[in-house]
Amino acid sequence: MDRRNLIRAAVAAPAAGLTVPLVTATGAEATARGADSESPRFAIAVLPDTQYLFDADSADPEPLRATFRYLLQQRADTNIVFMTHLGDITEHGTAQELSLAGTTFRAIDGRVPYSVLAGNHDIPGGTDQRGRTPYLDEFGPDRFSRMPTFVEATADGYNSAHLLRAAGRQWLILALDWRISDAGLAWAQQVIDRHPQVPVIVTTHDLAYADDAGQAYLSSHGTRLWDRLINDNDQIFLTLNGHYWPPGRATLRNRAGHDVQVHIANYQDRYYGGAGMIRLYHFDLARNVIDVETFAPWFLARDPDRRSVLEAETIELTGDVDRFSVDIDFEARFAGFAPPVRPAPRPAAQVVDRHTTAYWRFDAVGQVVTDCSVVRDLTGHGNDLTVRRLAGGTADTLRPSAEHHVGAPAHASLYFDGGRSPDRGAILQTGPNAAINSDKFLGGYTIETFLKLPEPFVGDHAWMGILSWEGRSGDAGKQSGYSPLEPTCSLNLSPERFLQYVVYSEIGDINPTSWSHTLPIGRWMHVAIVNDGRRSVVWVDGSRIARNPAREARGIATLGRPFTIGATSWDLKYGQGFYGWIGDTRITSRALDPTRFLPAGHF
Structure with a gap:
């Protein structure tokens, strides 16, 4: 059952019935099947700032638990191959908040590969050379090292690289600290250099902000990342960040003359701190498009007749910066670093038989x-x-x-x-x-x-x-x-x-x-x-x-x-x-x- 069918099922639920379950028998079977790495269609889940759900004694992890249940249920049917968090997991970065967040994330450990990076609310300040913190104790490299997608992390532990297979090829995701150091940038360049034919998605907390119309602009730190890493690496075709609201997007042109999609996702200003809202980036290499949608599984699972007004209006966001499509000829965009391998001509003897x-x-x-x-x-x-x-x-x-x-x-x-x-x-x-x-x-x-x-x-x-x-x-x-x-x-x-x-x-x-x-x-x-x-x-x-x-x-x-x-x-x-x-x-x-x-x- 895909997400739209789930919405229809929720809308059709009896008014006096039970809450529509997120995990069904078919969902459990889908989880067991996992994702299809060869299908030309796959999805990457993007989870922005969850800090208001882990805020001292105001914490409520239930919206995020619902999001994780949704990902587990839909992983096979939607072909969700990875999830990436954009930083600011917690409000104050305390050991108590991070421990609760870490416990919540265990729902997907070993079941959906993912990355996490530090935002300014997760750590006390400084660059990724800040040393040991409660964040690192909970979300350091040890947490990811057993995932099949994990490649490596910086020695300080705040930056990590993840290699996944989807649509018959590899994709590299760099999860960068919100204030990456020069040493961290050098490491990121080395990782890219070791994977010279792999398209790259850069995720970080602070890269771009948007105006009220949704037009994105590089922040001062984002300009540094652009000048020092993104502009000269043609493999980087998409960047994702949180931190700022409203959400927005822009298409920038790199030094090679190719498009780089710059997207901001952050919904902490929305009802219930965003309610564990996620974005799904649906990559379709058959249609040469990325379809993006934004919704809150926690509200989606509720009986329609019992939803409050604010819950109903936050189920799904459909503005131009929340639900949109990006046309991208993947073969042409990646040809500069990964030229397509064309099949050789086949002799007539291979396609002629007695019939x-x-x-x-x-x-x-x-x-x-x-x-x-x-x-x-x-x-x-x-x-x-x-x-x-x-x-x-x-x-x-x-x-x-x-x-x-x-x-x-x-x-x-x-x-x-x-x-x-x-x-x-x-x-x-x-x-x-x-x-x-x-x-x-x-x-x-x-x-x-x-x-x-x-x-x-x-x-x-x-x-x-x-x-x-x-x-x-x-x-x-x-x-x-x-x-x-x-x-x-x-x-x-x-x-x-x-x-x-x-x-x-x-x-x-x-x-x-x-x-x-x-x-x-x-x-x-x-x-x-x-x-x-x-x-x-x-x-x-x-x-x-x-x-x-x-x-x-x-x-x-x-x-x-x-x-x-x-x-x-x-x-x-x-x-x-x-x-x-x-x-x-x-x-x-x-x-x-x-x-x-x-x-x-x-x-």
């Missing part, structure tokens, strides 16, 4: 695409393609390209500059005696190709064809479709950029048609049509589309005419051609599981 009917790719040495040139079928079955330009076509209408999908076996493609008004384009067709022209595929099939639509998507390209079998459906005895002049099988693009796969089955007069969502522009995608001998299902980037008809579709009513890449015929004629890139194209005489698609997991 492969045809396989075409465009990376042959010296491959040309002038009219009458040939692209070989690498299965050896003789389904070679011959190039032909359509009316209005020029040399630039079809040309080889080094563009390719990251998961494509061949690191090459063809660029088609087709269009209408006036019609132009180019096609690649099998010869008159190719076996694939008449193959019925009664036992099932998989058709795969890689596509990329240009950005911007300029001109009128409505109903452009991607690939098809030539042949009038009427000649195959089919009368149920849009027109007897349309081909018996084609993959096209609608004016809304929806994929349309229409096939006239060999058995019966039926033509079930699949429709996709709007295809994106400017990025590669993989399309697969899978037929198991009963019905067809279209997949885009390893995801099954919604509009796959349940009607039977057995075989393809081929008529012995050519298989074509780059256009769809009408009454055996071709007008406009495809606009964009087409990469490796493979046809297999059986239904393939998505794990066996050409991208081999690179979706």
Whole structure:
């Protein structure tokens, strides 16, 4: 159950019922499962100043206990990989306050890895060379040394480094004292230098403050950290601090010309000292975004009808500095210190087996695409393609390209500059005696190709064809479709950029048609049509589309005419051609599981 489902469950609770529990059976199971270090989506929990919850004889740790129960319950479902506290754990830094805080933190010891750092209320003053304190006795390196994420700490014990794995890579978190010394800064630099390809998040208590509009500015100490550590280390992409309120954020540009996100989170001025409020930073490397939300689990768990006005208004904060998204192309942002490792081209032998009917790719040495040139079928079955330009076509209408999908076996493609008004384009067709022209595929099939639509998507390209079998459906005895002049099988693009796969089955007069969502522009995608001998299902980037008809579709009513890449015929004629890139194209005489698609997991 995710957080929003938990909110809905809380809202739906009976007015006279018990308090909604934070730890359920499924929550306990999730805790046992732990976090997923390979998923492209994970969360880091950020816990700012809790000092008013540990304030001499006014202390009340229950809000923080509720927060920790929430983290334990949601760790697996939300994929929470780490929690970081931003300092000012306590109000006075006394042994009594720190002992109570330390006892409260034991709820997550060994269950959720975390970091803690000293704020000005936790220690008597001075830099991290201040010596032994009650804070250090409770939250010194000994507390973290058994955590799998702990790397090391400074000799004084006030600064620590934590290395975690998430989204298939490592991330470094530096938890720095609120007044880090020159020696501490030198240590931080050494830690970064020992992890030269790891993105870094800097957490500390005092780095930036914000105005009432939420615009953040570096404080005097923050300026020192920026000048001495952050600006020259391109690995640092995010900083988090508390201390000041209101919360705020800013995007600064480092010396390498890259963005550094500077965020302030502090809610001690809110009702009940912030009530153990947390932020969740949801990293999504698939969508290239960090989604941030701020809420109070203590209030969230309460019966809605029993919440006070102040509790109800503090459950979740939705202002621009509390709930927001940061767009970040992680690969591009980290390329300067961690260039992406691209898969090498795969030879045809790795993607061709006895079930492969045809396989075409465009990376042959010296491959040309002038009219009458040939692209070989690498299965050896003789389904070679011959190039032909359509009316209005020029040399630039079809040309080889080094563009390719990251998961494509061949690191090459063809660029088609087709269009209408006036019609132009180019096609690649099998010869008159190719076996694939008449193959019925009664036992099932998989058709795969890689596509990329240009950005911007300029001109009128409505109903452009991607690939098809030539042949009038009427000649195959089919009368149920849009027109007897349309081909018996084609993959096209609608004016809304929806994929349309229409096939006239060999058995019966039926033509079930699949429709996709709007295809994106400017990025590669993989399309697969899978037929198991009963019905067809279209997949885009390893995801099954919604509009796959349940009607039977057995075989393809081929008529012995050519298989074509780059256009769809009408009454055996071709007008406009495809606009964009087409990469490796493979046809297999059986239904393939998505794990066996050409991208081999690179979706």
